[in-house]
Amino acid sequence: MNSTIKEEKPKNTISKVLEVILTMVSRPSGLIGLIILIFHVTLAITSPLYVPHDYKAIDPSLMLQPPSSEYWFGTDSLGRDVFTRTILGGRTALTVTFFGSLIALLWGGAVGIFCGLVGGKIDDVVMRIIDAFLSIPWILAMLLIVSLLGTSIIVLIPALGFFYGKGIVRVARAATHDVIAKDFIVSARARGHSNFSIIWNEILPNVRDAIMVEGAMRWSWMLLGFSSLSFLGFGVSPPTPDWGLMISNARGLMSFAYWSVLAPIFGLSSLIIGINLTADAFAKALGIDRSTKAPV
Amino acid sequence: MQQVVQEIKNLSIGFTSKKGQQISILKNINTKIKKGETVGIVGESGSGKSTLALAMMGYVKHGLYTISGECLYQSNNILKMKNRELEGIRGRKIAMIPQNAGQSLTPNLKIGYQIDEALKLHTNLKKENRDNKISELLNKVRLPSPEAIAKRYPHELSGGQQQRVAVAMALAGNPDLLLLDEPTTGLDVTTQAHVLELLNFIAKDTGTSMVYVSHDLGAIAQVSDRVIVMYSGEIVLDGPVRNILKNPIHPYTYGLLKSIPKLTLSGLPDSMSGSQPQPGTIKQGCSFYVRCQFAEDKCKINSPELEFVNEFNTSVRCFNHKKLHKQKSIDTSSSKQLIKKIQKNEILDISSVSISYAKQKFLEQLLNKIDDSNPTVKDININIDKGETLALVGESGSGKSTILKSIAGLIKTKDGTIKFDKKKILSNDLKKRDANNLRAIQLIFQNPDESLNPNHTVEEIVSQPLKLYFGLTGEELKQKIIEVLEKVRLGEFYLTRYPRQLSGGEKQRVAVARAFAAKPDIILCDEVTSALDVSVQAAVLNLLQELKEDFGTTYIFVSHDLAVVRAISDRVAVLYQGRLCEIGPSDSVYKFPSHPYTEVLLGAVLEPDPDVKPKLVAEDIVEEKPPEKGCSFQGRCPRILGEICKTNVPPWQIDENGNAIRCHIKINDLKKQQKLN
Numbered sequence: 001m002n003s004t005i006k007e008e009k010p011k012n013t014i015s016k017v018l019e020v021i022l023t024m025v026s027r028p029s030g031l032i033g034l035i036i037l038i039f040h041v042t043l044a045i046t047s048p049l050y051v052p053h054d055y056k057a058i059d060p061s062l063m064l065q066p067p068s069s070e071y072w073f074g075t076d077s078l079g080r081d082v083f084t085r086t087i088l089g090g091r092t093a094l095t096v097t098f099f100g101s102l103i104a105l106l107w108g109g110a111v112g113i114f115c116g117l118v119g120g121k122i123d124d125v126v127m128r129i130i131d132a133f134l135s136i137p138w139i140l141a142m143l144l145i146v147s148l149l150g151t152s153i154i155v156l157i158p159a160l161g162f163f164y165g166k167g168i169v170r171v172a173r174a175a176t177h178d179v180i181a182k183d184f185i186v187s188a189r190a191r192g193h194s195n196f197s198i199i200w201n202e203i204l205p206n207v208r209d210a211i212m213v214e215g216a217m218r219w220s221w222m223l224l225g226f227s228s229l230s231f232l233g234f235g236v237s238p239p240t241p242d243w244g245l246m247i248s249n250a251r252g253l254m255s256f257a258y259w260s261v262l263a264p265i266f267g268l269s270s271l272i273i274g275i276n277l278t279a280d281a282f283a284k285a286l287g288i289d290r291s292t293k294a295p296v
Numbered sequence: 297m298q299q300v301v302q303e304i305k306n307l308s309i310g311f312t313s314k315k316g317q318q319i320s321i322l323k324n325i326n327t328k329i330k331k332g333e334t335v336g337i338v339g340e341s342g343s344g345k346s347t348l349a350l351a352m353m354g355y356v357k358h359g360l361y362t363i364s365g366e367c368l369y370q371s372n373n374i375l376k377m378k379n380r381e382l383e384g385i386r387g388r389k390i391a392m393i394p395q396n397a398g399q400s401l402t403p404n405l406k407i408g409y410q411i412d413e414a415l416k417l418h419t420n421l422k423k424e425n426r427d428n429k430i431s432e433l434l435n436k437v438r439l440p441s442p443e444a445i446a447k448r449y450p451h452e453l454s455g456g457q458q459q460r461v462a463v464a465m466a467l468a469g470n471p472d473l474l475l476l477d478e479p480t481t482g483l484d485v486t487t488q489a490h491v492l493e494l495l496n497f498i499a500k501d502t503g504t505s506m507v508y509v510s511h512d513l514g515a516i517a518q519v520s521d522r523v524i525v526m527y528s529g530e531i532v533l534d535g536p537v538r539n540i541l542k543n544p545i546h547p548y549t550y551g552l553l554k555s556i557p558k559l560t561l562s563g564l565p566d567s568m569s570g571s572q573p574q575p576g577t578i579k580q581g582c583s584f585y586v587r588c589q590f591a592e593d594k595c596k597i598n599s600p601e602l603e604f605v606n607e608f609n610t611s612v613r614c615f616n617h618k619k620l621h622k623q624k625s626i627d628t629s630s631s632k633q634l635i636k637k638i639q640k641n642e643i644l645d646i647s648s649v650s651i652s653y654a655k656q657k658f659l660e661q662l663l664n665k666i667d668d669s670n671p672t673v674k675d676i677n678i679n680i681d682k683g684e685t686l687a688l689v690g691e692s693g694s695g696k697s698t699i700l701k702s703i704a705g706l707i708k709t710k711d712g713t714i715k716f717d718k719k720k721i722l723s724n725d726l727k728k729r730d731a732n733n734l735r736a737i738q739l740i741f742q743n744p745d746e747s748l749n750p751n752h753t754v755e756e757i758v759s760q761p762l763k764l765y766f767g768l769t770g771e772e773l774k775q776k777i778i779e780v781l782e783k784v785r786l787g788e789f790y791l792t793r794y795p796r797q798l799s800g801g802e803k804q805r806v807a808v809a810r811a812f813a814a815k816p817d818i819i820l821c822d823e824v825t826s827a828l829d830v831s832v833q834a835a836v837l838n839l840l841q842e843l844k845e846d847f848g849t850t851y852i853f854v855s856h857d858l859a860v861v862r863a864i865s866d867r868v869a870v871l872y873q874g875r876l877c878e879i880g881p882s883d884s885v886y887k888f889p890s891h892p893y894t895e896v897l898l899g900a901v902l903e904p905d906p907d908v909k910p911k912l913v914a915e916d917i918v919e920e921k922p923p924e925k926g927c928s929f930q931g932r933c934p935r936i937l938g939e940i941c942k943t944n945v946p947p948w949q950i951d952e953n954g955n956a957i958r959c960h961i962k963i964n965d966l967k968k969q970q971k972l973n
Contacts, residue, residue, distance in 0.1 A: 183747035189726065190704045191761055191814070192734035201760070205751035 023285035024278070030285070033277025040271045044091045053081035055088050056239040064257045074259035076250060085241035086263040090271060092236050093243060096156055097222040103161025104168055104222070105215035111165075112172025113199055113207060116180060127173070130166050138163050139228065146234045156235070160226060164218045171214040175207035209286040216279035220272045227268055243268040299331040301473050301505045302352060302390075307365035309347055309356060310575075319576035320363060321347050323529045326602070329473060334499050334506040336520030336537070338513060340829040341800070342572055344529040349475050349509045351375065353390050354382050369473075388418040391466035395478040397458035401450040407434075407461055408446030411468060418469030433464040436501075438494060455692075456487035460494065467498070474506045480515055484691035485856065489900040489910040492518045511830065513556060514902030517541055518910070525549050528572055528583040531602060535610025537906045545608060545617040547588045555834035557863035559901055562883060564841055564863050567834035571799045582614070590616045642718055643850050644680040644703070644818060649673065649712035651695070651702050651874075670924050671710055673698050673874035682817075685844070685851040687865035687882070689858060689897070695874030696854045700820045703852065704739050705729055717817070735765045738811040742823035744803035748795040754781070754806050755791040761814040776813070783846075784809040784839060801832035805839065812843060818850045825860055837864055858901050862886055870894050872929050873922035880955030890966050891957040892935045927960065935961060935969065 024030040053071075062079035065071055073082035115123040133141075142159060149155045179185060180203070188202050229235035230244025238245065243264035250260035304327050310320035322344045329335055329352075339345040350357065351367055354374035366373040374385060386392075394400045402410060408430055415426045434442035437460040450458055459479060466474055476495070480488040496519055499506055508519050516523055516537075523540040525533040525548065533546040544550045551568040558565075570587040582588070582595040595615060602613045614620070652671035673695040680686050688696040701707040703714060705726035714722045716733060723729050738761075741747035748757055758777045762768045768776055778788045784805040795803050804824065811819050821840070825833040841864060844851060855861050861868060862882060869879040870893060878891040889895040899911035913934045922928050926942040933941065940960050949963045950956045957963060 183741040183743065184749045186706060187739055187741065187747055187810075188760070190706055190734075190737075190739050191764060192726065192729065192731060193760075193764060201752075201756075202749055205749065 020282070020285045024281040027281055027284070029277050030281025033274050033279075033281055036270055036274030037278050040090055040274060041094065043087055044094045047087045047091070051084045051088060053084045055080065055084045055241050057081075064253065064260065066257075067259055073263040074257070076246070076260045077253060077257075082246075082260050082263050085246060086243070086267050088241040089243045089246055089264055090267055092153075092240060093223055093226050093230075093268075094271075096153060097160065097219055097226050099157045100160035100164065100222050100226075101215055101219040103158060104163075104165035104218055105211060107161070108165035108168025108215075109172045109207075109211045112169040112174075112211075113176045113203055115169070116173040116176025117195065117199060117203065123173075126169075130169055133163075133166055138225065139232075142225070142229060143232070143234060146229070151234055151237065156226070156229075160222050164222045164225070167218060168211060168214050172207060172211050175210040176203055179203055179206045213279060213283040213286065216275065216282055220275040220279070223268075223272055223275065298333070300328045301331050301369070302329040303368040304328070304348075304352070305366050305368065307348075307351060307367060308363040309344075309351060309360055310363050311360050313576065317576065318363065321360060321529050321575055322351070325365070325531060327524060327531065327534065329505050329507060331472075331505055332499070332503045333522060334495075334508060334520050336516035336523045337507060337509045337526060338511065338516050338523060339526035340511060340572055340831065342528075342575075343526040345509050345526050346477055348526070349392075349477055349507060352473070352475055352507060353386055353392055387414065387466075387471070388469040389471055390473045390475065391469060391471040392475045392477065393459075393462050393466050393479050395481055397462040397479075398450065398455060400462060401458060403450055405449075406446065407448055407450065407453070411446070411461070411465055414465045414468035429468075433467055434461075436467065436498070437461070437464045439464075454487070455483050456491060459483065459487075459491055463491075463494065463498070467502070467504075470502075471504060474504050476506060476508045478510050478512075479508075481510070481512065485858065485902075486691065486896060486900040486912075488515065489518075489902065489912055492902070493910075493912060495519055512902070513541065513553065513830070513904035517904045517906045517908075518902055520906075525552075528578065529575065530583060530613060531611070532584070532613045533610065534602070535608055535612075539608045539610050541904055541906060543608065545605065545610065545612050545620050546614050547590045547616070547620060548584050550620060551587070551589070552830055553904060555831050556904055557834070557837070557857075557859040558903065559859050559862055559886060559898065560903075562862060562886075564838055565834045567838050568831035569835070571801060571829075571832065584614075590620060592616065641682045642679050643682040643716070644678075644852075645713075645715040645718070646676055646678045646680075646699075646703070647712055647715070649676040649699070649702065649714065650710045651698055651707060652710045670922060671874070672922070673702075674922070676712070676876060678869060678876075678879065680818075680850060680852065682850055683844070683848045684867060685853055685865045687853045687855060687861040687868045688871060689855060689861050689868060690871035691856065691897075693873070694871040696871050697822055698874070699871075700739075700822055700852060700854050703818075704737055704820055705734075731765060735761070735814045736817040737820065738814050738816040738818075739820045739822065740804075740807050740811050740824050743827040744795070744800065744807045745827075747807050748803060750795055752794070753791065754786075754793050754795075754798075757795075757806060758809050758813055761810060765814055780809045780813045781806075783812065783843065799832075800828050801835055804828060804832075804836050808836070808839065808843070812847070812849075815847075816849065818852065821851055821853045821855075823855055824853075826855065826857060833860070840864065858898060870897065875922065875928035876958060877929060878955065878957045880951075880957075881953060884951075884953035884955045888951075888953075888955070888967055889970070890951065890955060890963055891929075891959055892933050892961075892966070893929045894957075895970060896932070896934065927958070935966070937961060 025034060057080060059079035062075045064077060065075040067074045071081050071083065073086060076082055111126065115126050142163065145159045146155065185198065185202055188198050226235055227244035230242045231248045233248065236242035236245055246264040247261055250257065254261050304325050307322055307325040308320050309322040310318055313319050325348060337345045337348060347357065347360065354367065354377055356362060356375070362375050367375045369385065369390065374382065411430045411433060412426055415421055415429055421429055430446055431442040434445055439445050439457060439460050453461065480491050483491060492515060495506065498504065508516065510516050520537045522535065523537050524531055525540065525546065527548050533540055533544065533549050540549065541553065544553055554566045555568050556565060568587060573583060580599065581597055582599050585591050585595045588595065600613050600615050602611045604611050605617065650671045651673040676699060678686065688699060690696050698707060702709050705722065705724065708724045716722050716736060720733060722733055755777055758780055759773055762773055762776055777791065781787065781790060786802065786805055786809065798806065825836055828836060837860065843849065853861065853865055865882045867880065868882045868885045870877045870891060872893050877893045878885060885894065886898065889898045896913050899913055902910055923930055926944055927946045930936060930941045937960055946958045946960045948956055948958055951963050959966065
């Protein structure tokens, strides 16, 4: 009887994760994405240790210097080193959006799975509320929240998490609908398992991948959103270096001091591309086709 | 010499594995399809039969490629043709009828339009001629009132009618060769028999060659002139249908025929051990060596060539075919008789149960009005004794699965009670049932791919009921899991496997193990063998029977396969449109099918014997709703009496064997009439 089994060893979690990563880097796009992402994360964690200049040292005599051996990316309108500010500029954005996505993932996933499982009136009501929120321009709502509650990180993280979790609700709900009709759920119901047990043991392992991929995608959206807030002056407050803020400050000088705006733009867009490529490769490695799995 | 329509020469198709190895799905296929001939290709899933059929259309699935050989149509190799050239052949010269017609028809286009499209593509007819042609084609496939059908959408037709439309579309281009890939597999028994009869008629009428791919030897027996048996990508037997099915000279076919339950035999068929090898795992020797009961040492090392045996006009791939020939015919072989351990101790009492799917509309909810005088399932009265196997049979829509689900508490009953163990009334709300009642009734489902969580290991799957009902943990739990797995002939080795790493039969064993882990009194089996291959089916049936003998479990067995039911059940209940027609000991039900519906149903069963033709007594109309008044079977009954059947619900009558039927005709008169036919 044993001979009929495929030669496939049982896997533990570590080897599974390893396999997913190996599949991801086997595609050029996944490899590039992962390298960019890891580069940015490493930079964000370690950059304070080796920045060449003080990011808030203002020196009027050094205003708008073009790139040189001393100031690699030149200086801005207040004479601060653009290179220093650029490599530090992703820190707040990455931290805020990482925890924001985590919150989005948790509440979106939980609500989505729950709605998918119970269905009926509760599902109807919750989904209509989500739809209503989706119809409000997010930037308007965000501006309202930050102007009422302030721009501290404590406010921004849950607010962003809430706004970007709506999409995850729909994905989690759709993924749950896919498995809910399967006989193993019916079987668990017939045995008399509780709703919680069905969600935890039967549904979650089957929808986890889809939710995680969607969360990764939301991360890049949230990063763009957060930078837009900073750009509008509602995110990070000066003098903390931040790409959105740097672009906002330097945009008037673009015609004669292109360097002061180019560096943060490059930082922001490369990080977003990195996250997007990684998330796509992640989805493919898990066998999820995003074109069919993502309704919003 | 007959004209050859298609010739396949040395065809090998395969793929390259991740390790860079070339693995063949088809190995050196050589065959010719002659004009006007119907060739049946049989094999279990994974034998390469569909790949071969697709190759005949010049199509190779993505990821596969032709390793060697050619597929000649009019002395052109269609596997090398460009898409442009293929367009002229596909549909026009070689047409295909897929398995599921419901999915192959575009849902938002009318039938007439879709056939018209096929005609525009494949013929040069003008618009007005095309309209006539559409009616002609629909007439040819014997659809009633073609003009009306042409104006309908696919979802307005029944499964059988959809399959007929697919046949009509395939005939639109007047092809030389018709490829049919399991065309009747999803259909009801009676519908299946009618579609096969239609195919036979078309083959004779148009002289089209047909290639009929199926796993069902019964269907193959009815339509084919010649049969090709495939195993592990090779042709193992190729010859005239009678020789193959009555006197199989290859051990695989021999074993396969023995493992099919038959209507004429009670008791369980012999099972074949093992399963088909994965592609690429056989390095040397005969691919059937591991499972062969006639194997010798040379079979392990040398692989046999396809050898033509003049005496039978058959090609066979086996060293020992002469020995097998002496084994003689299939039917005389004794099958295992069931050991019956029924106690006269009622375990489940289903009394006047009705189930309705009707939903209250908003207005009715406001008025607090519940009105469904014509529920989906009505008036079901069945008592089941401890240790008995009761089978519920009927076509799709007969309510058999619905009844099963209501016993499990998954569907609420509208009226009536279900009593367990004489006194305990089972609540119709699952949440209100206590743990012991939940434990006592377990379900096994049709498709183990769906009933086992793909992200759980076998250990996790089997542990669920043990943790839930007995609160086992740690080492004790693990021991118990191993114990349960050993009972279903799986060992400790399987604990860490995922369902996708198991074969179909092994998966179903895990599902059986999960059900038995709860130590249930009643197991509800919902079509448990219909997703399995024939050779595996017999093994699972044998396992269920052995477990029942060991534990004294009661089974309620739902199936559409009447031969399987015959093999395993003690008592049979026949359902039509959610109403009971007949209930009685299976031996007497199968011997004297007293109710007209039972007669129709049993008449339509296909035996793997070309000389036993199904009897088609009733039309294969599909009724959407049970009739408001009178007998449930009035719409299709071949023995209808008249007004009385339409107005009065027939009374129960019981004959001397304990066979109860619901019919207006006196039971003895019915038997006389049936004997006359």
